Each structure stands twice: as C-alpha cells, then as structure tokens.
Amino acid sequence: MAGIDETRPFIPVRIAVLTVSDSRTLDDDKSGTTLATRITDAGHKLAARDIVTDDKDKIAAQVRSWADDPDVDVIITTGGTGFTGRDVTPEAVMPLFEKQMDGFSEVFHRISYDKIGTSTIQSRATGGVINATYVFVLPGSPGACKDAWDGILRQQLDYRHMPCNFIEIMPRLDEHLKRGK
DSSP: OEOOTTTSSSOOOEEEEEEEEESOTTTHHHHHHHHHOOOOOOEEEEEEEEEEEEEEHHHHHHHHHHOOOOTOOOEEEEEEOOOTTTHHHHHGGGOOOOOOOOOHHHHHHHHHHHHHGGGGGGGGOOOETTTEEEEEEEEEHHHHHHIIIIIIIHHHHHEEEEOOOHHHHHGGTGGGGGGOO
C-alpha cells in the first residue's frame, strides 16, 4: 500500500532550482520561490538556486555543472517548456539525459489535466537522470510547480514513501558507470 512508513528515517537530499526566464529576477521569481519553499518545508536542503535566460547553451551548462557537483542530488528547472521560439529547456536538458523518466511526464500531465484540462498539452515537462542526479523539467507557472512537487516529487524524494521511492535507488544510479558520485 502506498504511503509513508514512519519506521523508516527521513533522509534529506540536496536540491538545486534553476529558473529559465528572460524576464525574472530572484526577487520576482514566483515559481522558483514556490519550489524553494516546498523543498525546505519538506526538510530537504536547497543546494543552489539560479536564473538563466532562455538560451540552450546557458541552460545546459548550468544543469551539467550541478549534475557534476557532488553536493547536488536533484535538479529542478522551471520555465521554457512551452512551444514558443524561446522555450528551449527540454532541448537543452534532454540530450544530457543518460536515462529518461517517461513516467514523470505522464503522471505530471495526469495531475495537471485534473486542474487545467486539455491545456496541459502545452507543457513539455520531463524528467531523467544525468550523472546520478535526478533532473526534472517543469513549466514556469507556480501552479505547475506546486502540482509537480505536491503530486509527485514530495513523495518520491522521501525515503519513507512506500512501496518505493527515488531515494532508495540513488546509490545505484551510476553503477553501470563504475564510478561514485
């Protein structure tokens, strides 16, 4: 049965938040703030937070830098998942994936559909693994960030969540590469 097993310890992870925007600053970044607040309220550590413009190379460079940082376990991006010319976050991040997490997108869209109906198809939210680091690419709205965190990530980033969660498999994410993060 799904739920929290209180006999297991909570294990905090280090999560970096990247906002992709040409117009936001840390002072007015509602989506990044929504994620940062939920991360720390859940007991995790906000490892880093930054904003980059809608530029494929800048997005990829920041994600790669954090994925290579042993002090970052999870990266969450917000913004740039739509269809306009400047929406390039999936194009920047997906080529970096060693493994893509199709189920994340599917569950995100199911949750989103319940709130905004067919408008959910205008998002290209995705997830994957880069260098033993979980990466989640979210839309740039605070509502989408709430949906992803509250509906998926809060549970999957909690070691106590049963029957399984992302935390318990973290030590084995890079076993095929024979290196330790």
